[in-house]
Amino acid sequence: MxxxxxxxxxxxxxxxxxxxxxxxxxxxxxxxxxxxxxxxxxxxxxxxxxxxxxxxxxxxxxxxxxxxxxxxxxxxxxxxxxxxxxxxxxxxxxxxxxxxxxxxxxxxxxxxxxxxxxxxxxxxxxxxxxxxxxxxxxxxxxxxxxxxxxxxxxxxxxxxxxxxxxxxxxxxxxxxxxxxxxxxxxxxxxxxxxxxxxxxxxxxxxxxxxxxxxxxxxxxxxxxxxxxxxxxxxxxxxxxxxxxxxxVVGVETVVPGRRVRRERGIAQVQVAGLNLWAADIDQPGDEVYVCIRAENVTLEIGSATKSSARNHLPGVLLGVVAAGPLMRVKVDVGFHVDALVTRQAVEDLDLKVGSPVGISIKATAIHLIPR
Amino acid sequence: MNWDAIFTSLRLASLTSLILLVLSLPLAAWLAFSRWRWRFLIESVVALPLVLPPTVLGFYILTAMGSRSPLGRWYADLIGSPLPFTFEGLVFASVIYSLPFAVQPMASSFAAVDRNLVEVSWTLGISRLATFFRLILPSAKNGVVTALVLTFAHTIGEFGVVLMVGGNIEGVTRTVSIDIYDQVQDLNYAAASRTSLVLLLFSFIVLAVVYSLNRNSPLWPTLRKR
Known part of the structure; x- marks a missing residue:
């Protein structure tokens, strides 16, 4: 208050x-x-x-x-x-x-x-x-x-x-x-x-x-x-x-994980055997949920390009559906992640179900919730 | 042509419509908005004249107006003469006989007014009563017109109740429908046919005028476009 x-x-x-x-x-x-x-x-x-x-x-x-x-x-x-x-x-x-x-x-x-x-x-x-x-x-x-x-x-x-x-x-x-x-x-x-x-x-x-x-x-x-x-x-x-x-607010990706390291406001979290970097939260337990909004996920094709994003994960495309003016893309990187991209990007990247595709997410765009 | 009978019918129908307009507005508003759990009982009573044989209704009205009933005695004491077989008695009977024709179209058109509009009116500081006159009544004016037309036409066409309550007094309680019956009884088919034709044309013209006034919004509440 x-x-x-x-x-x-x-x-x-x-x-x-x-x-x-x-x-x-x-x-x-x-x-x-x-x-x-x-x-x-x-x-x-x-x-x-x-x-x-x-x-x-x-x-x-x-x-x-x-x-x-x-x-x-x-x-x-x-x-x-x-x-x-x-x-x-x-x-x-x-x-x-x-x-x-x-x-x-x-x-x-x-x-x-x-x-x-x-x-x-x-x-x-x-x-x-x-x-x-x-x-x-x-x-x-x-x-x-x-x-x-x-x-x-x-x-x-x-x-x-x-x-x-x-x-x-x-x-x-x-x-x-x-x-x-x-x-x-x-x-x-x-x-x-x-x-x-x-x-x-x-x-x-x-x-x-x-x-x-x-x-x-x-x-x-x-x-x-x-x-x-x-x-x-x-x-x-x-x-x-x-x-x-x-x-309720529609966070597309919510998966359970475990915090294994904390370092200057950034936490290392293990999710489905993978290591992710996320914005740290101030709470004692290490069992967390990892929340990722689809608009914060970027798609990558081929070898990872240089970027400031801390998380780069290889995966397989599961499906594409229209979401208003944008397209919602589901990718399996060991767990399922939703990404929001433009129609043009889907065409340019020649995305098809089953094709290999990588994702990148900034550490600050991954939010943790205590479990 | 018995102009006396036609004039009696018109006078009766106009007076009945006017009285029912005043009586039905609050009654229909109450039926449309009340949340009383026994409301359906009042609705049933109002609808009774629709299903009762006119002779049964006429018998009860006659009994109620008679010198043995408190109502009849009260009226006789007040006015100095009893109600039965007078024009006033006929008006009283017609008001009861045509009540559902006035109340039902009004009530259903009041209830059809969007509840959201009513609530917005309240939040704009307008009292419930003022909301009725400024919002509900103008929105439901087709229902009110329908009620008046149906009441008028129904009263013109009244026969059984008039015979029971009014008798058949020339120039006082002899209405058009009774007059036609008399003429047929006297085997005077030419006169009966003329009067019937006048009644038929009159009814048609009244309805045609009203429907043409409401060309863009059908009168029957169930058929109204939302």
């Missing part, structure tokens, strides 16, 4: 959550976290579907009740089962953007954005609405109906509508998942810029680690209704604390 306290000194508001919820005895949500929601900062709640991340967001919005626990924001109790406090969604002063944006179909873009502003204040708030529409690139679409605009435009309308009442906290449920892949990557960058510019702290739910990396300042990982790890998105994705997190 040192991170949270540090950010709180520069205008951040504390968000304290400690909730339990039972779903007909089959699924128990039990999550506690405590973060500082600073202006323009984004907390990512990351997890696979069914992890409870959307439920946490809905509890923050007041759309779901909790069975036990408290939710406090900026010193105010929104939900406290012991004190019988429950603030209804209307009184929380939040901006909520649900997964499918839920624009009001019978109202124009401007009508949607102004919906939450009382009629008496519409005129006074006109310049602010104009500015909001300008920032989000919606000025020319004001009179359009939601049915006639694109998915990316709908996402921006939903954002503008959520921000129109100047909420204290913005809640976003998978804001990019309704978009196609090329639009996503453009809008991810845009959304980041807009959230920074608008200065509202946000909580964002996603199952996509590109969203988490591209949008998050802080992140918590949920799985099966439990909090697994919290920290910066990059740290969590590259240095998962345990096997469960590694699996």
């Amino acid at each position: 040192a991170d949270a306290e540090k950010t709180m000194t520069n205008g951040a508001r504390p968000l304290q959550v400690s909730i339990k919820r039972n779903f007909a005895g089959r699924f128990l949500l039990d999550v506690s976290f405590n973060v500082g929601a600073g202006p323009g900062t984004v907390l990512v709640i990351f997890g696979p579907s069914g992890s409870g991340k959307t439920t946490v967001l809905r509890c923050l919005a007041g759309l779901e009740s909790v069975d036990e626990g408290t939710i406090r924001f900026d010193g105010e109790a929104w939900s406290d089962t012991a004190g019988k406090v429950f603030v209804i969604p209307q009184k929380r002063n939040i901006g909520y953007v649900p997964q499918d944006y839920a624009l009001f179909p019978h109202l124009s873009v401007r009508g949607n954005v102004e919906y939450g502003i009382p009629r008496a204040r519409r005129e006074a708030e006109g310049p602010w609405i104009d500015r909001l529409l300008l920032i989000l690139g919606l000025t020319d679409l004001q009179q359009a109906l939601p049915g006639s605009i694109s998915g990316g435009q709908r996402q921006r309308v939903a954002l503008a509508r959520a921000l129109a009442r100047r909420p204290r906290l913005l809640l976003l449920d998978e804001p990019l998942s309704a978009l196609d892949a090329p639009t996503r990557s453009v809008l991810r960058f845009e959304l980041r810029r807009q959230l920074k510019q608008l200065d509202v702290p946000a909580v964002l739910v996603t199952h996509d680690w590109e969203d988490a990396l591209g949008l998050g300042d802080q992140m918590i990982v949920l799985s099966g209704g439990r909090l697994l790890q919290s920290g910066s998105p990059l740290d969590i994705l590259t240095k998962p604390e345990n096997l469960a997190v590694a699996s």
Whole structure:
């Protein structure tokens, strides 16, 4: 929680959550976290579907009740089962953007954005609405109906509508998942810029680690209704604390190994009879899991070329499958390693199943987890 | 042509539709959004007029309005005359008889409004009641129009209940459908045929106008494009 306290000194508001919820005895949500929601900062709640991340967001919005626990924001109790406090969604002063944006179909873009502003204040708030529409690139679409605009435009309308009442906290449920892949990557960058510019702290739910990396300042990982790890998105994705997190954030290669030597921050680890060099971790036991992300693995053909990578392993190609714009290559080097390469590389290297191929990995790109 | 009977039917159908609009909005909203576990019992009661023979319904309504029932006595004390065999009694009976035709299209169109929209409205600070008028009602206006048209048409076509409750008093409770029955009983087929034709054309025109107004969004909730 040192991170949270540090950010709180520069205008951040504390968000304290400690909730339990039972779903007909089959699924128990039990999550506690405590973060500082600073202006323009984004907390990512990351997890696979069914992890409870959307439920946490809905509890923050007041759309779901909790069975036990408290939710406090900026010193105010929104939900406290012991004190019988429950603030209804209307009184929380939040901006909520649900997964499918839920624009009001019978109202124009401007009508949607102004919906939450009382009629008496519409005129006074006109310049602010104009500015909001300008920032989000919606000025020319004001009179359009939601049915006639694109998915990316709908996402921006939903954002503008959520921000129109100047909420204290913005809640976003998978804001990019309704978009196609090329639009996503453009809008991810845009959304980041807009959230920074608008200065509202946000909580964002996603199952996509590109969203988490591209949008998050802080992140918590949920799985099966439990909090697994919290920290910066990059740290969590590259240095998962345990096997469960590694699996949730999608580390492709996780194999058991044994640390045999430690030397200036680098550890020598034996995996399937092979020696690997990895970033060392500060823990007493030598039984570890070795984690390798596919994008950190380079393919080599023929005798190993000179490079700064510490690990060079000969192997045999097991298979190639498409992974979005890239290709995922599986190589047997004594254990199975996944590599992400471009289509061009697959053609240039003339890769075929069964052909010999080497891999190289930097020591710093191999992460160890205690076993 | 018995214009008195036509006028009585139109007056009855308009009044019944108006009263049912006011009564059904809150009832349909409650049925659409209540999570009460015994809600299905209320739904069953509302749907009863759909399946009960009109004579059975008419008999119970007549009994309820009669001087032996508390309701009948209360009304007679209040107004000074009893309900049965009056136009007001007919309106009361029609409201009950046409209740499911008003409530069901409204309730299903309210329930069809995307729950996400409703929740977003709440998070924007809009109360549940204001959300009903600003979001749910405009989204469900086809259902409300359907309810009114069906109520109106169903009341025009009412026969059994009218006969049981209203009797057959010229200019007061004699509706078009009763008038046609009378004419056929008198072997006056020419008059029956004229009145029937008027009723047929009227019904067709009303329905055609309403359907044309809703050309882009079919009226029947089950067929509506999502």
